[in-house]
Structure formats: C-alpha cells, structure tokens
Amino acid sequence: MKMQVLALLAFLVSCQPAPKSPEFAYVTGTVTYRERMALPGDAVVEVQLQDVSLADAPATVLSTQRITPSGQVPIAFALAYDPAAIDERNRYAVQARIEQGDRLLFINDTYTPVLTDGGGDRVDMLLVRVQQ
Numbered sequence: 001m002k003m004q005v006l007a008l009l010a011f012l013v014s015c016q017p018a019p020k021s022p023e024f025a026y027v028t029g030t031v032t033y034r035e036r037m038a039l040p041g042d043a044v045v046e047v048q049l050q051d052v053s054l055a056d057a058p059a060t061v062l063s064t065q066r067i068t069p070s071g072q073v074p075i076a077f078a079l080a081y082d083p084a085a086i087d088e089r090n091r092y093a094v095q096a097r098i099e100q101g102d103r104l105l106f107i108n109d110t111y112t113p114v115l116t117d118g119g120g121d122r123v124d125m126l127l128v129r130v131q132q
Contacts (some may be wrong), residue, residue, distance in 0.1 A: 025083045027063075027114050029123040030074035031096045033106050040100045044068055049079040049114065053090040062092070074124070091117045096125050104130045 050059035063079040098106040106127035113119030
C-alpha cells in the first residue's frame, strides 16, 4: 500500500507543469565615438536601459551591462529586460558611458528612446568626449 501511495505521488508530481523561467527580450546596439583615438586598455563601457518617465525623479534602471572591450569601437551591447515590466505609457531610454577607472571619458548627451515613444529595440549610440 505504501508503495502504491508513493507511486501515485510521483505520478502526480510528474504531471505538474514545469515552473516557467522568466522570458527576456533585448535592447541591442553599438556604442561608438568620433574622436580618432584608441580606447585605453583599462576602459569600461557601461550601458543601461532606464525608465525616464518621471521628469523630477532619477531614472529607474531596468538593466545594466558593463563591458571590458577586447578591441576598439564600435562596441556591441545587449540589455536583457522583462517585457512584462514595460508600460507602453512610459518612456524608456538607453544611457551609455565609457570610463577609465573613476574618470569619465565619453557619454551620450542626447535622449535615446527605445521600446516606446517611437523607439525600437536597437540603437547605435554616438558618445561625446567629456572635457577634463
């Protein structure tokens, strides 16, 4: 009898649907700059997907990717996000920067919309040099 109960329990457990893993979508693109200079060997590129809907509040970061480039620009990125977290009424943007240690070298200085507000899921970003 005990074996029959265990077999029944094992059967019932095997019939349960597997838990769903979160499904992700991606915002992809490249980061580059116009200056004719090589990236320092210790440069780091940081790209973020942000919810910039609230004008008087800091942006909410939905995804971040930090890249240690193995070459020169353009540098490709892919920001994973949960599509269920995207509200069509909100505005989303990609922010990118290149740093060397704690020194900021390049940053995007324009609004780069993605996902809503006329933006797609791919952006090619042109960063500007930060004056030291």
